[in-house]
Amino acid sequence: MLFNSFEFLLFFVIVTVLYFSLAQKFRWILLLAASYYFYMSWKAEYIVLLLFTTAVSYYMSILMENAENLKKRRFLLIISLIVNLGVLFFFKYFNFLNDTARDVLNTFSIDYQYEGLNILLPLGISFYTFQTIGYNLDVFYSVRKPERHFGIFALYVSFFPQLIAGPIERSQSLIPQFYEKHKINRTRIYQGLKLMLWGFFKKLVIADRLVPLVAEGFDNVNSYGGATILVSTFLFAIQLYADFSAYSEIAKGVAKILGYDLMDNFNHPFISKNITEFWRRWHISLSFWLRDYLYTPILFARKKWGKWAIVYALLITFLLVGIWHGTKITFVFLGLLQAFALIYEMFTKKWRQTIANKMPKFLYNGVSMAITFLYILYSFSFFRSNSLEDSILITQALFTSLFDINDLMVYISELDNIRFIFTISLTLLFLITDIWVFRQIKKENDTRFILYILYPLILGSILLFGYFGEVEFIYFKF
């Protein structure tokens, strides 16, 4: 069930009404049932995996708490990690590894014909797996005690607003909220609806409209030069941001209406002045998760290496980030580009600060933002590109034919000139106003202009310009 569907809106209204009608002690049952129903509406049998992950994480944590010594605790943690990551690994990489093995073996004339399994990647598996791993690690490091109420824990793992694509919530933040009594709160409902409204606008009017424009460029890299590739990449960056942040905002809005606070997952990442800042603004819940559960432990284990420990930890972390995205080699390049940039920034921090002190602030910040943005665009091209070969063509095009404007005119005419101009205008308007609109949404009280002009205009635009062909959110694939 997609957020951008009538089925979901109906589902949410029913759940909300029932939620506030029920006594506090029964609400977790309703939310858990609703969350499982939400998940099963996609593919019912995969609920078994969700339950399995939940059960393993729950019981391993209880056992860890009761373990006699550190060695046994570590053993139980490792079991939990192997099981949870094993499931994730199996669904994401089994067929890829099987195909690779087949190619290699056949190359050496060893007969191996097994075609692999016809399996779909379970929706949200990465997100709920990360959430349970984080929980188990928190229990292991005694950051928190294990949750004893299995139902509440199951709800933490499966809470429907954030189940499929995050934000990845920490147990210390979300679980206590399930014990709090939430009354109907007008302010929260109002703010939740505003978040959902802006999320739907970003998804239906901006992100989904950009799909054919992006596809035209990336699916025909042979035919286009650097200028077109740059435009397509720019549009893809906007599409990805709008799509992903839309999901997070709708999730936050839905949870807020029910009385729950989810963390912010995006903070206008394209105004970042460097990649370090970018990763504090983009997919915040994931980057904090990586920092706390992957980067920091690796760094700590190699702390004797000094600065090289940081280099090592960054490379490993972002290599794994790339691999997590999928089996295409381009995702590995995506990850490594982030690592290289962060390593560069670490080694050049003082030098850059020296330059910053010598330049007018607005100039330094402007140039920094531009360079950071272009770097992000380039690395995102690896995300979207269909193959490594295409990525190489993209790189060549960007550096050899960036100013081929005729080519750009061909691209625009393929998409229909006026429709292209309209979509670009809408996209640029969105980019310019995103920060300001988001500020309005966060306010508890709105001016009449905002309430009676801006929000109705946004809603009217969703109805009029929204793409209702039910395009999935991009990060559903992960």
Added chain:
Amino acid sequence: MKIIGNITLFCFSTVFLYLILIFSLSNINYKGRPLIYITNNYYVVKGGDTYFKFAEFDSQAEYDYIFLGTSRAYRGYDPRIFANHGYNTFNLGTGGQSIDNTYLIIKNLINGNNTECLIIDLYPNAFYARPAESSLDLIANVSSHELAMDILLNEKDPRHVNAFFSRLSILDQAPFYNDSDYVEKGFCTSNETLRPYWLEKLNSGELEDDTSTLSLEKLEILHEIIEYCDEQSIRLLFTIAPTSDFYPDKQHAYFLQQLKLIENRNTPLLDYSKKLKLSTHKMFYDGSHMNYSGVKLFNEKLIEDLKSGI
């Protein structure tokens, strides 16, 4: 009270701004077409064969046969050929016409006074779940506002709301294009033989293998059509017009299996799918549609069968 006031004003503002936007985009033209067609790629332009056939259709006249169905209907049944045999007919087939839209057209325009017999051409894609193409086309182009409204209410999709209000915004504007294939009385045709793209596919053996599942909910509508015709004392026939080599036997077998749900309703189903053995090269211009040579052969055969008392 304040909250109710705010909500009311918010809703009013939304509707007002929405209507202003729709009206403006529908009435500002660029290169001969309203901007709304340009800013939204799901719009069906006012005009074409659907517009002209519904404008031409006279619900007060008396027809011996009315044809309904998908594009295979409006390109498969020529009223002129039926006229040569003394029948007054009209073709209300439209592109991708879903069976629920067929039913709505029947309820709005067809009755026992104006129609002797309904012939509904059946094809799998009339029974798929989401027929946005058909509904948008009809909302934009049928002459009856009531029919357009019924189609809108049958869909749960904001695009159709937009299409309806846009329709109202350009009532006084002439249709924006003509369909060069349109002949008369709802019929369209082409004299081409198989187009190069399809010829290449045929020669390379790349036949379509459509494994889409038919919607049970839509199949059930056939019962409602049968009941309506019974009430109105309209004779009803289902037909399957000739198909090309691109239409797999396996898909046809599956389709016939699904149609068994109306087996006990005593409504004849005339299956000409492979009966006439029409040459795909010579009698079709693409994978689904007969050219005029094919239509002539098919219609003569159909008339012969109708006269023999089916």
